[in-house]
Amino acid sequence: MRKNFEKAYLLLSPSLFWLTLFLVIPVLFIAVISFTTNGDFGAIIYEFSTDAYSAAFSSLYAKVIWQSIWWALIATIVCLVVAYPFAYFIANSGKWKNLLLLLVMVPFWTNLLIRLYAWIILMNNQGVINNVLMDWGFIKEPLALMYSPGGVILGLVYGFLPFMILPIYSSIEQLDKTYLEASEDLGAGPVRTFLHVTLPLTFPGILAGFIITFVPAISVFVVTDLFTGGKLLMVGNVIRDAFLVEMNWQLGAALSLLLMILVLLSLMIFMRFTSRKDRKLLV
Amino acid sequence: MGVQMVQLEHVTKEFDDTNVVDDLNLDIKAGEFLTLLGPSGCGKTTTLRMIAGFEKPTSGKILLNGQQVDEMEPYKREVNTVFQSYSLFPHMNVFDNVAFGLKMKKVGKEEIKERVTKALKLVQLEEYGNRKPKQLSGGQQQRIAIARAIVNNPKVLLLDEPLGALDLKLRKQMQLELKHLQQTLNITFIYVTHDQEEALTMSDRIVVMNKGKIEQIGLPVDIYERPQTRFVADFIGQTNILEGSVTEIEGDMARMEFSGQTIDIPKTNEVTQGEEVYISVRPEKMKVSSTPFDSSINLKATFKEKIYVGSVTKIVVTMSNGKELTINEFPDKIEDFTETSDIYVNWSPNNSVVLKK
Numbered sequence: 050m051r052k053n054f055e056k057a058y059l060l061l062s063p064s065l066f067w068l069t070l071f072l073v074i075p076v077l078f079i080a081v082i083s084f085t086t087n088g089d090f091g092a093i094i095y096e097f098s099t100d101a102y103s104a105a106f107s108s109l110y111a112k113v114i115w116q117s118i119w120w121a122l123i124a125t126i127v128c129l130v131v132a133y134p135f136a137y138f139i140a141n142s143g144k145w146k147n148l149l150l151l152l153v154m155v156p157f158w159t160n161l162l163i164r165l166y167a168w169i170i171l172m173n174n175q176g177v178i179n180n181v182l183m184d185w186g187f188i189k190e191p192l193a194l195m196y197s198p199g200g201v202i203l204g205l206v207y208g209f210l211p212f213m214i215l216p217i218y219s220s221i222e223q224l225d226k227t228y229l230e231a232s233e234d235l236g237a238g239p240v241r242t243f244l245h246v247t248l249p250l251t252f253p254g255i256l257a258g259f260i261i262t263f264v265p266a267i268s269v270f271v272v273t274d275l276f277t278g279g280k281l282l283m284v285g286n287v288i289r290d291a292f293l294v295e296m297n298w299q300l301g302a303a304l305s306l307l308l309m310i311l312v313l314l315s316l317m318i319f320m321r322f323t324s325r326k327d328r329k330l331l332v
Numbered sequence: 333m334g335v336q337m338v339q340l341e342h343v344t345k346e347f348d349d350t351n352v353v354d355d356l357n358l359d360i361k362a363g364e365f366l367t368l369l370g371p372s373g374c375g376k377t378t379t380l381r382m383i384a385g386f387e388k389p390t391s392g393k394i395l396l397n398g399q400q401v402d403e404m405e406p407y408k409r410e411v412n413t414v415f416q417s418y419s420l421f422p423h424m425n426v427f428d429n430v431a432f433g434l435k436m437k438k439v440g441k442e443e444i445k446e447r448v449t450k451a452l453k454l455v456q457l458e459e460y461g462n463r464k465p466k467q468l469s470g471g472q473q474q475r476i477a478i479a480r481a482i483v484n485n486p487k488v489l490l491l492d493e494p495l496g497a498l499d500l501k502l503r504k505q506m507q508l509e510l511k512h513l514q515q516t517l518n519i520t521f522i523y524v525t526h527d528q529e530e531a532l533t534m535s536d537r538i539v540v541m542n543k544g545k546i547e548q549i550g551l552p553v554d555i556y557e558r559p560q561t562r563f564v565a566d567f568i569g570q571t572n573i574l575e576g577s578v579t580e581i582e583g584d585m586a587r588m589e590f591s592g593q594t595i596d597i598p599k600t601n602e603v604t605q606g607e608e609v610y611i612s613v614r615p616e617k618m619k620v621s622s623t624p625f626d627s628s629i630n631l632k633a634t635f636k637e638k639i640y641v642g643s644v645t646k647i648v649v650t651m652s653n654g655k656e657l658t659i660n661e662f663p664d665k666i667e668d669f670t671e672t673s674d675i676y677v678n679w680s681p682n683n684s685v686v687l688k689k
Contacts, residue, residue: 230386231419233406235433235484242407245432249423 076309083302091296101299105307110287110300114307117284120198121267124205125213128262129255131206132213136254139214140221150218153211161208165275168207172200172276196277204272209265213258220254221247253323260319264312284308336398337362337520338383338488343392343402345378345544352378354544356392360488360522365514367523367531370541371567376524379541380490383522384413397487407436411488412481416496418473420465426452426476427461433484451483452476454513471502478513488520495530507533528568532556540564562687565612572615572657573687578607585681591653596628596681603686610687615660617683620647622667625678633657633677635669649675 058065083101086094104110139149156164171177172194179191194200228250232242270285279286284304291301338360345353353375360366368376381387382394385406394402401409412433420429430451434444452458455475465473474494481489491510495503511534514521525531531538532552540547540555540563548555548564559565562573576590578597586599588609597611624630633649636656644660647669651657657677669675 225417225419227415227417227419228421230384230406231413231415231421232432233386234384234411234413235480236407236436237432238405238407241436246421250421 079302079305082298083306085299087297087299091298093298098299101297101303104297104300105303110304113282113287114284114304116282117267118311120202120283121205121263124202124209124266125259125263127202127206128210128213129217129259132210132217132258133255136214136218137221139218153214153218156211161269162271162275165204165208165271168204169195169275172203196280198281200276201273201281201283204276205266205269208269208272209262212262212265216257216261217251217254220251220257224250256319256322260315263315267311268308335362336360337364337396338522339393339395340379340383341393341395343379343382343389343394345375345382345387346390351544353382353389356544356546358539358546358549360520362520363518365511365521365523365534365536367525367535367538368541369525369528369531369538369568370547371526374541375544376526376541377492380413380492380522380524383488384411384490385409410486411490412484412486413490413492414477414481414494416493418465418477418494420473420476420480422465424464425461426457426463426465426468429465429476430480430483432480437484447483448479451479454482455479470497471506474498474506478510482513482517482519486519488522489514491521491523493525494523495525496527503530510534532568540567542567557685559612559685559687562610562612562689565610565685565687570615570658571612572618574611574613576609576611578603578605578609581605586686591651591655593631594628595631595684597684597686598682600686603688608689610689611684612687613679613684615646615658616644618657618659618677618679620649620659620661620667620669621676621678622669622673624676627678629678629681631657631677633675635671635673635675637671638666638669647675649677 082093084097084099086096086098087100088094139146139153142149169176173179174191174193174195176194178194179188182188183191194203224247228246229242232246237245267283268285268288270283270289273279273281273283273286288301288304288308291297291304336359338358340356340358343353343356344351356375356379368379370376378387382389382402383396385401385404385408389402392402393400396409396411420426421432424432427448430448431444434447439447448461449458452461455478457472457475457479460468460472460476465476468476474497477494494510495506498506507530510521523531523534532555535552537549538552538555539549542563548560550558555564555568559568565571566573574590576588576595578586579589579594580587581599581603584599586597586603587594588597588611597609603609619625624632631651633651636648636650639646639648640663645663645666647659647661647666649657649659659677
């Protein structure tokens with residue numbers, strides 16, 4: 050038995066080495082830096098300090114963190130509401146299935162940044178949507194589609210919708226159709242079959258989609274950058290600015306760690322509610 | 333006689349231009365245990381699924397208790413199905429699985445509890461209400477699937493090879509339990525299987541299907557002893573098929589020429605002189621000896637091998653036309669035959685079943 054473990058570690062050693070070098074050590078660096086003292090021009094002075102954490106928990110940054118959680122959460126819920134029916138439709142679309150899945154994936158072939166620029170053309174005050182609505186006399190003033198929390202959430206939904214569709218699709222696809230027949234056989238119509246059988250049995254897919262949508266949505270900074278010109282902030286913006294603009298690596302490191310803990314917590318919630326088999330939906 | 337519970341009138345089901353079920357006519361009486369028996373792909377499961385409502389017939393009518401249902405959705409039909417894979421809901425415990433149908437019918441909580449408990453008791457699993465289906469053995473899951481169906485008091489219970497996944501011993505036991513359950517509840521059972529022994533054990537009537545059509549409908553004893561087609565004779569149990577032409581008809585008996593020998597056959601099925609026919613003789617009806625029989629049936633053949641299968645020994649002989657016959661004998665009655673030694677085969681003419689070509 051012991052011998053087998055040793056063999057297993059031997060086989061794993063390349064990936065363990067990789068993970069240690071590029072994941073564990075950098076995270077440790079960040080942890081260490083977050084407890085050092087900030088010097089002039091971003092110098093790191095190796096004296097223990099919790100200044101970075103006091104700053105991170107100050108009302109200014111706490112507000113940004115809560116705002117990020119809140120926006121990412123709303124965007125994730127919107128994604129779920131849009132993605133579930135769509136994933137359901139794909140899973141039941143027979144020979145069109147592969148084509149539709151391809152369409153879901155196509156946006157990944159272009160960088161998110163470029164795709165968001167395309168949205169700016171649509172959503173600008175002089176953009177296509179506002180112009181059309183004003184020409185037709187629906188509105189007098191242009192709608193503030195950008196530079197608003199609504200615009201940020203729209204950007205997040207657009208950017209991460211495929212992350213929600215794919216795991217949900219996969220869980221619906223794997224659902225054994227005889228459960229649905231059994232439900233109908235026992236007197237449940239389509240609606241009640243959906244609520245009592247389909248929904249609970251595809252719940253792992255929903256949860257997986259929730260996690261892999263929420264995690265990037267909370268840390269992304271390009272959406273707020275492009276859609277609000279930096280007027281609205283998410284935690285990603287603050288971290289980047291701390292490192293690159295304010296030259297306060299300690300604060301950046303502390304905020305990064307807090308974000309990581311937040312993500313780990315949501316993963317733990319996922320683990321708590323799913324079985325080993327369901328976790329494959331995350332990959 | 334009983335009321336017609338299920339009636340199929342000229343029911344046809346097409347999949348991709350082939351008739352999986354082809355102009356099927358069948359009346360099933362209330363309280364009957366009827367088995368649809370046939371090889372895979374014969375249309376038996378499709379027939380069952382049309383009665384359940386999962387498939388709509390391409391043409392024809394299905395009546396349930398006198399009411400036409402072929403366009404009715406499955407959840408509105410008063411039938412319940414026991415699925416081959418059981419299909420117990422994995423996210424519900426046993427109690428909730430069994431209660432599902434009653435909940436959908438908005439039965440009161442107290443009554444649900446009472447009826448579920450009764451159903452679980454009937455399948456001897458009343459202690460298992462809190463378990464998840466995964467935590468039960470195959471046989472227990474099977475019983476829960478039955479409980480989940482019968483708790484709704486369906487007019488008809490449809491069973492799609494429900495015992496297929498169980499091991500032989502458990503299957504034999506469940507066959508009898510199901511039969512007794514059916515008699516106790518007096519519900520019409522429509523049972524689909526490809527296992528002829530299962531069909532013979534449990535059924536009041538058997539419908540033998542092949543290629544979407546009915547080959548024969550009858551009591552188990554009819555199906556076994558008096559098959560009407562070559563397919564039925566071949567499919568049910570083991571049999572020897574001999575092919576020849578009718579040479580003369582004389583009173584109750586006829587004679588058939590077979591591979592250069594003449595044998596007596598019963599004059600059934602209105603055979604005419606000169607007609608080419610098959611006869612089917614069951615292995616257990618035949619006898620073998622190293623000395624000729626003093627009988628009109630005395631086929632000469634050569635001994636090929638004997639196979640001990642427990643209760644009987646199978647003796648395989650080769651006839652002069654190269655075809656083989658199998659004869660079942662009790663092990664203690666067998667003479668010592670050596671390979672290629674001459675052997676004589678005999679049976680009573682009444683044990684031949686004449687099948688038209």
